[in-house]
Amino acid sequence: MKLQAIDASVTLKDHVYQRLREAIIDLNIYQDDTVLRLDERSLAAQLNISRTPLREALTRLQEEGFVEIRPRKGIFVCRKTREEVLEMIVAWAALESMAARLATRVASDARVAGLRRHALAHSSSSSRADLSEYSDANIRFHQMILEMSGCALLAKMADGLFAHMYAVRRRALEEGDRASRSVVDHMGIIDAIEARNADLAADLVREHTMRLHDHVAAVWQRWDTAAGAAP
Amino acid sequence: MKLQAIDASVTLKDHVYQRLREAIIDLNIYQDDTVLRLDERSLAAQLNISRTPLREALTRLQEEGFVEIRPRKGIFVCRKTREEVLEMIVAWAALESMAARLATRVASDARVAGLRRHALAHSSSSSRADLSEYSDANIRFHQMILEMSGCALLAKMADGLFAHMYAVRRRALEEGDRASRSVVDHMGIIDAIEARNADLAADLVREHTMRLHDHVAAVWQRWDTAAGAAP
């Protein structure tokens, strides 16, 4: 008889953490009049657990910048300011640029071919109305580069940033003809990696991501007034 | 009458977190026969608090990779593998390289002058036996570049990496004539920033940090056998 091993390392607090994380990411907090207040007791009741594991999950979420816990005031989902978003994009550009550089050295030809295949398969959707699909494919493209670096930490750190930017990215891509420009950029990046040109690949990735940075900087001035220390 | 506002947002769990973090960083776990096991109850007794805030602090430390919590097994201080250390150095190079690039655009002449002053003040200690002092000054040098970027997130992310590398860096600098080479590198970096040469500054910083990467990769093969999933 063969039995599958049971993973006893998944605890309630881990489940709760993941659930809350997904829920918060799905919120699309920006511009909505969503209630950003979380109540420990009612959350615990909803999830049918006690406050203890819930609080440990919330601690993790605070650590990652998804929520802010103000003692005896409340727990609030964080609304990133424009400056914070811009800084996240800068950090992302830094990480992915390095990833592209490494990829030119360590990525197999097969992986590069796979990247090109992915980019080609989804390039058409940029011209269609289905920008949401293109947005997902676009994120995947960047994740693939990060994975091709062979450096798991780069990918992990970038993923942490991505999580905060799902809402942002959708909106950013929907404006102007950024999508088609994006396709051109992607092809250039793939060519550089394929040619094993480390400096060029790193430069192109950085410039590509920093274009999003400049775009966000130019388009969204309203944000910096939205959040901050409430009285 | 003027009174200083009281910061009521510092809670026990925050204190505990900081204490434990410092204690763990001071451990210099590598190569020691230090006990890596932490016991919740005895820790709580030592700190004279209950387990609840302690556990929340430990959750944060786990999130940051300082400890590993194995359900019903124990809490262990993490010993990074050689591969993990190398990846941290890569990520660090990525972040600081971008920081240097930004610094060439936004750092004031005064800040750059301050950086040069710092580097000059401590360059002599590299030839002396006091490598510990040089190591601290060296870390400070890199932090200054990160701060000069004006991007707080880059600095914050890099600091998270530094914390894990205090033990590593001390040892790395103590071998060979890396210290004197380091001084030369630093001056080149300062010159590039002063000349507002973004590409050069970014390249020099990256290459400088990646030299540490290659050094660690070459010197410490033993690590990759040390840690891992214990039975």
Place this chain on the structure above:
DNA sequence: CTCTGCTATCTGGTATACCATAAGCCACAG
């Protein structure tokens, strides 16, 4: 009518009690 101060209540912070699993020890059967 207005302002002050009390109080009821809500919220997160902390302490404690209890639970389930893991691990080592030991007695007993073979």
Place this chain on the structure above:
DNA sequence: CTGTGGCTTATGGTATACCAGATAGCAGAG
């Protein structure tokens, strides 16, 4: 002597009780 099964104990996981600050509403003094 050896191996098995159960018991004891240690450990983290979870639930619950209690605490103190924060907040809003209300009553009474002015």
